[in-house]
Amino acid sequence: MTEDNAPEPVEGEEAEEPIKQRKNGLYPAVSDELAEQMRTGWADTELRDLQPIAQASYAAARRAAVSARFPGERLVVPAGNLKTRANDTDYPFRAGTEYVHLTGDQTQDGVLVMEPTADGHRSTAYLLPRSDRENGEFWLSGEGELWVGRRHSLSEGELLLGIPCDDVRELSALLSEATGPVRVVRGYDAGIEAALTDKVTAERDTEFKVFLSELRLVKDEWEVGELQNACDATARGFEDVVKVLDKAQATSERYIEGTFFLRARVEGNDVGYGSICASGPHATTLHWVRNDGPVRAGDLLLLDAGVETHSLYTADITRTLPVSGSYSDLQRQIYDAVFEAQEAGIAAVRPGAKYRDFHDAAQRVLAEKLVSWGILDGPVERVLELGLQRRWTLHGTGHMLGLDVHDCAQARVEAYVDGTLEPGMVLTVEPGLYFQADDLSVPAEYRGIGVRIEDDILVTSDGNRNLSAALPRRSDEVEAWMRSLHG
Numbered sequence: 001m002t003e004d005n006a007p008e009p010v011e012g013e014e015a016e017e018p019i020k021q022r023k024n025g026l027y028p029a030v031s032d033e034l035a036e037q038m039r040t041g042w043a044d045t046e047l048r049d050l051q052p053i054a055q056a057s058y059a060a061a062r063r064a065a066v067s068a069r070f071p072g073e074r075l076v077v078p079a080g081n082l083k084t085r086a087n088d089t090d091y092p093f094r095a096g097t098e099y100v101h102l103t104g105d106q107t108q109d110g111v112l113v114m115e116p117t118a119d120g121h122r123s124t125a126y127l128l129p130r131s132d133r134e135n136g137e138f139w140l141s142g143e144g145e146l147w148v149g150r151r152h153s154l155s156e157g158e159l160l161l162g163i164p165c166d167d168v169r170e171l172s173a174l175l176s177e178a179t180g181p182v183r184v185v186r187g188y189d190a191g192i193e194a195a196l197t198d199k200v201t202a203e204r205d206t207e208f209k210v211f212l213s214e215l216r217l218v219k220d221e222w223e224v225g226e227l228q229n230a231c232d233a234t235a236r237g238f239e240d241v242v243k244v245l246d247k248a249q250a251t252s253e254r255y256i257e258g259t260f261f262l263r264a265r266v267e268g269n270d271v272g273y274g275s276i277c278a279s280g281p282h283a284t285t286l287h288w289v290r291n292d293g294p295v296r297a298g299d300l301l302l303l304d305a306g307v308e309t310h311s312l313y314t315a316d317i318t319r320t321l322p323v324s325g326s327y328s329d330l331q332r333q334i335y336d337a338v339f340e341a342q343e344a345g346i347a348a349v350r351p352g353a354k355y356r357d358f359h360d361a362a363q364r365v366l367a368e369k370l371v372s373w374g375i376l377d378g379p380v381e382r383v384l385e386l387g388l389q390r391r392w393t394l395h396g397t398g399h400m401l402g403l404d405v406h407d408c409a410q411a412r413v414e415a416y417v418d419g420t421l422e423p424g425m426v427l428t429v430e431p432g433l434y435f436q437a438d439d440l441s442v443p444a445e446y447r448g449i450g451v452r453i454e455d456d457i458l459v460t461s462d463g464n465r466n467l468s469a470a471l472p473r474r475s476d477e478v479e480a481w482m483r484s485l486h487g
Helices: 032-039 056-069 097-103 154-161 168-176 190-195 202-215 221-243 245-250 253-267 280-284 329-347 357-372 380-386 475-485
Strands: 074-078 084-086 111-117 120-127 165-167 182-184 276-279 300-305 317-322 426-429 432-435 449-452 455-460 463-466
Touching (some): 056 111, 056 154, 056 202, 097 111, 097 202, 111 168, 165 168, 168 190, 221 245, 221 253, 221 300, 221 317, 221 455, 245 253, 253 276, 253 300, 276 280, 280 432, 280 449, 300 449, 317 449, 317 475, 329 426, 329 432, 329 449
Parallel strands (some): 074 182, 120 165
Antiparallel strands (some): 074 111, 111 120, 426 455, 432 449, 455 463
16 A cells, blocks of 8 residues: 655645645655646546436435425435545545435545425435546545545436535535425434534434435345345355365465455455355354354354345355264254254244244244253243243344345334235345353253354245345255355
8 A cells, every 4th residue: 555645735726625644654745846736638538427326216216215204304415434444544435325326426525415496395405526637636635536546426326316516615604594394314423413403303313324224125126136136146155165164274264254255356346244154153153253263173153144236135044064974863963953043034034924933933833843852941932931931043034125124224113023014025035043151051962053044035915035046945955056066
């Protein structure tokens, strides 16, 4: 990475704010001659034949739903800003989910403002324009075009998003003078929130965020297609991992993490969440993302990972694989129990069913297995009533999926967990059994075994469709699949 940032702006240049520089840059000044040289001699690179992005019409429909719900109110939805990783390096930017859902745009510092009109709202995307060549921003600033790449111009943004675009650097001043009711999505842009501090209330803003979360409960056809793409790419990532298990055994879980990450970056934007590459007893830790442990023949590998598409929709799939290619008898017993529970859960996913039904169906199977193995005393109804199976099942059996891996998280309980399934909803079904290495309440041979199977399920008009069906689930099919990948 280049160590030295550019120098201070030329003395006497007019700029609203000084261009931020590193303290210890090697160039102390910019000569007038160099400044003039850098201003001129550049080709016109404006893109004038751009087509709207694929989701532009769908984003417009979502904004229409928002407009209908909040007539007469100014609505502000920020993308967010860069976050510092260390010193002057930043984390990769990921735009706020609400902003992406309503615009399709992913650029840092962007803000969607929906101004109330007589018949609805007028939407404007406030964006950073291309970096300025007159004041030297494009080559002097660490966020300039020659340092981090070209941004779209505001005119290009209008072609891509299908709505007017304006300079976001002027927005805080505009919002500070705004009158009438305003709502803002909090937590993304402190500057925008500060401009609205005397115009908004926490209660109204929370209501706004809840609505936007519930707006994502039912996916449109374009979103379903993106989730299918994410699942397909994820399946290929799992294949990549199986092909290099020998290298993982020679190194660590990190080899698995890196292998899957390569697929995510080649076919998508990133991983949708930190990959869980949990081998051996690490599989009993639900969110094991350290991924620094050994991978040993005879152990199970619990791989929970998802590719995030370029449009930011993510898959969320888990398979528990025998590192050696074959399950032991006890591993197969536990795996098959989880598979049976998942089958029961998936069968309960259909329009009109209660959201909780798939969880209850899967938990019943697992409780029955724990009783039949002598780990829990029956009857099963008592076990379920008291939740005694949870010592080994630990978590809920699934969640909504979309732009966030745990999508729609701010929705009302009555609309989500206590709600009813509808066509277009996408959720995970992911039962598991986890026998901790130090759990003296189970036979010694169970200890350190963790199994989870997770698939991404679309509710259809007549039942459901498994978006991640490209990956085998049944134990014998998993073994056959692994053998085929090893040639």
